[in-house]
Amino acid sequence: MTADLAGKVVVVTGAASGLGAATVSDVLERGGRVVAVDRAQEVKALAGDGVLPVVADAADERQVLDAVRAGEDAFGLVNGAVACAGITRAGTVDSMSLDTWNEVLRVNLTSVFLLAKAAVPAMRRAGGGALVAVASQVGLVGYPENVAYCAAKAGVINLVRAMSVDARDSGVRAVAVCPGPVDTPMLREGFEQTGEGYDLAASRVPLGRVARPEEISATICFLLSDAAAFVTGTAWTVDGGYTAQ
Template identity: 45%
Template sequence: MTSPKPVSLVTGGASGIGAATVLALVEKGYVVYALDRDAAMLDVLPDCPDLHRVAVDVADEAALREAVSKLKAREGRLDAVAAVAGIGLTASLEETRPDDWDQVQRVNLRAIYLLGQMTAPLLEASGRGSFVAVASELGTVGHVGLAAYGAAKAGVINLVRVMALEYARRGVRFNAVAPGGVHTPMMEREQKRLGLTVDDAAHNIPMGRLAQPAEIASVIAFLLGKDASFVTGATWVADGGYTAG
């Protein structure tokens, strides 16, 4: 049976920007599949009949394929995908170990290519499918200590452009959102590791503050929806002015 409601999939849906995206899409009337490797955090999401929790590591190709195929079997359709899952790595070029480099590329870039490839046929069948990948402002400018992370996020931006061109006449839009500093558990962890506070991260932001996750989720939800019907291959920066200077 095909779901009467639009169906969406959000990776990294248990925390931060992903969790805020899950809530924004539920509010907009989507059935939402929240995928995350952290089952305990998925349980913290509020109860809602249209919210389904799927514990999966997006870097595990077979497990990701199984999750998409179960969604297809259950709902019969997929209209919107938000690829939000990501991991941080702050390390100088000298300190970056090949295994850490590979893991950042697997989660932050390769999983998005795989998810795009796996879901594009369903999004095409939807007739108004939309895919949004979360990149970063740090994929548009260089930053000391972010070789692996910055390379992966820059890769996401160009991957989305290519996917957008290949599907431009097939009814599927692909876009990226490039957030600046956002107050999430990832931000808290990275700042603590560097011996800094979350407030320290706001100093270089022209608006003088970090974003709240909901301020990025609303951009993602807009790009996923029909109001963004002529936007494809774009990277929407939401960084409080960081890359404007």
């Protein structure tokens, strides 16, 4: 896969750590520029040539819109967006509180809608672009004690499908990426909640291991690039064979 991102300005949410941070690094390596958005103050450490860090809540409509506009002001346009912000909370339908359910959907699904709502008009102004939303393999299949996260990620997949149809004449593409388990702080947080660990997670993957963040960000960068110009409205599974079982 070739993924030349010269001329691309990409808004990345959840940029301070994990898959978001890997995506920021990959976009820069491939010639793009980045608006790095995270509610954590640590995102400021990404400041440098080609990176505009913005401290913002990815699930706050005004803050996301301001971040996209800041990117247009700083770089002249925005023609890419990657929704990486996410949290996980363990629970079943009979054990999870409504507050926890709402929190998981707010961060994992509503934030994607808000990024699209802000970024798609900017992409139209730029003459086109691509939004890549990070879903999950558990948006395609169920997973024990993860009911809200599974529901949110399934919503992300169908959100990009609907977006791709609505944007058919605008030059804007929308794609979901469905990773398997990825070695990130969020995965480790999930282990703490469920009592699982790397060995159990790896045993469920035909390739026998969890993914490295850069293996997923490479796919994201391809989907942002012009090499993927005919890819929209679909979910790319990068899960080591998890959903093939």
